[in-house]
Amino acid sequence: MKLWGGRFTKETNQLVHNFNASLSFDQKFFEEDINGSIAHVTMLAKQGILSETDKESIITGLKGICEDIKSGRLLIDEEHEDIHSFVEAHLIERIGEAGKRLHTGRSRNDQVALDMKLYTRKEVLEMDSLLKNLLSSLLKIMKENTDTIMPGFTHLQKAQPITLAHHMGAYFEMFKRDRSRLHDIYERMNYCPLGSGALAGTTYPLDREYSASLLDFYGPTLNSMDSVSDRDYLIEFSSAMSIIMMHLSRFCEEIIIWNTNEYQFIEIDDSYSTGSSIMPQKKNPDIAELVRGKTGRVYGSLISLLTTMKGLSLAYNKDMQEDKEFVFDAIDTTKGCIVLFHGMLDTLTFCKDKMRASAEGGFTNATDAADYLVNHGVPFRDAHGIIGQLVLYCIDKNISLGEMTLEEYQAISPVFKEDIYDAISMETCVSKRNTIGAPGQEAMKKVISVYEKYLSE
Numbered sequence: 001m002k003l004w005g006g007r008f009t010k011e012t013n014q015l016v017h018n019f020n021a022s023l024s025f026d027q028k029f030f031e032e033d034i035n036g037s038i039a040h041v042t043m044l045a046k047q048g049i050l051s052e053t054d055k056e057s058i059i060t061g062l063k064g065i066c067e068d069i070k071s072g073r074l075l076i077d078e079e080h081e082d083i084h085s086f087v088e089a090h091l092i093e094r095i096g097e098a099g100k101r102l103h104t105g106r107s108r109n110d111q112v113a114l115d116m117k118l119y120t121r122k123e124v125l126e127m128d129s130l131l132k133n134l135l136s137s138l139l140k141i142m143k144e145n146t147d148t149i150m151p152g153f154t155h156l157q158k159a160q161p162i163t164l165a166h167h168m169g170a171y172f173e174m175f176k177r178d179r180s181r182l183h184d185i186y187e188r189m190n191y192c193p194l195g196s197g198a199l200a201g202t203t204y205p206l207d208r209e210y211s212a213s214l215l216d217f218y219g220p221t222l223n224s225m226d227s228v229s230d231r232d233y234l235i236e237f238s239s240a241m242s243i244i245m246m247h248l249s250r251f252c253e254e255i256i257i258w259n260t261n262e263y264q265f266i267e268i269d270d271s272y273s274t275g276s277s278i279m280p281q282k283k284n285p286d287i288a289e290l291v292r293g294k295t296g297r298v299y300g301s302l303i304s305l306l307t308t309m310k311g312l313s314l315a316y317n318k319d320m321q322e323d324k325e326f327v328f329d330a331i332d333t334t335k336g337c338i339v340l341f342h343g344m345l346d347t348l349t350f351c352k353d354k355m356r357a358s359a360e361g362g363f364t365n366a367t368d369a370a371d372y373l374v375n376h377g378v379p380f381r382d383a384h385g386i387i388g389q390l391v392l393y394c395i396d397k398n399i400s401l402g403e404m405t406l407e408e409y410q411a412i413s414p415v416f417k418e419d420i421y422d423a424i425s426m427e428t429c430v431s432k433r434n435t436i437g438a439p440g441q442e443a444m445k446k447v448i449s450v451y452e453k454y455l456s457e
């Protein structure tokens, strides 16, 4: 059934129909479309715009359609232009005259704005809970590894010793911010466009507050032109998803590096690895690579949507139909990546000995050796120079700072005493760093308890 056609004298060209149609993708929100319609007719009846009998039969009809689509008894065929026409046509087929009253005081413009909002709102919450689950796993790893020493890097060069808990904590912060972005989006988007009509509201005495409350919105939107043409929340959501993907991608990059033969900091579980068709020895981190790879796709959705919107005059323009495929794809991709990444993280093994050994090499305690001199009265700039010389000496001898004899130390500076070894041990380097946010166990325990409280809320 077409929702229009009265003023036309010719049939639509088939290619035009196909090009114009959105049913192949907007069927994704058939349930939201039906729930929105149920709220709409409930409000119409309360306002005396629709009779109680018509309301009842429309609601029964709509619920039947919903169940039949879910159970597969009613197939969504391509004959209709979009999900709105599909549902309305089937309603009229099922209940007759009353079905023709469903669209009173409504346009597809406010209808689609509502459907997309309802769908997105649900997905924002779903994504938030997936991130929360991921954070629980991260916190578990943190709690178990406040003493697991590993090298921290800058420029991908070993820099200073840290702990695995500290490294995981960095990602905890990122995903925590991602959740708070989702919460912000929810707060801003949760206003109901239903009742805005095509662009200028309607002449019927609609109760927009009431339909908004039926659908759990904070209230109605306040400008009908903006209501039918606002896609900001989709851009914000795409942006938030892009940032989530960027975080996952950075984490994946580290997992890929840690999983190499050269590092061997971790072992990805067999169930989350893949093999090579030619090289029998290979065990590849495909999942991490794919998550990293799919990041570009989600960025693409953000840029596409921004570009689609940038030249649009008010109010609704058909260009806006292009919002759906991008956003649906970005949502499915991001959710899939969070779930897969989470599974990979939960099953991987941390090779703590390898991490520890790696931290010992690369002079990660050089800063602490300089601090030792400073604590004994040497100015920092001089201390920096002295330790630089020691490092050169060690490189030449192929030893670490901890392997130098006291005589060797004292040959360079008499300030060094026996306690230098303790001062530059990995344990000391980590445990002395106790400013909040640092890897020291004391600081880390405080942060962990903040995280515990955060996750229990």
Ligand code: ARG
Binding pocket: 022, 026, 082, 108, 109, 112, 316, 318, 320, 321, 322
């Ligand atoms: N499929 C359309 C969309 O997604 C529904 C709204 C149609 N409105 C219109 N005036 N043609 O945007």
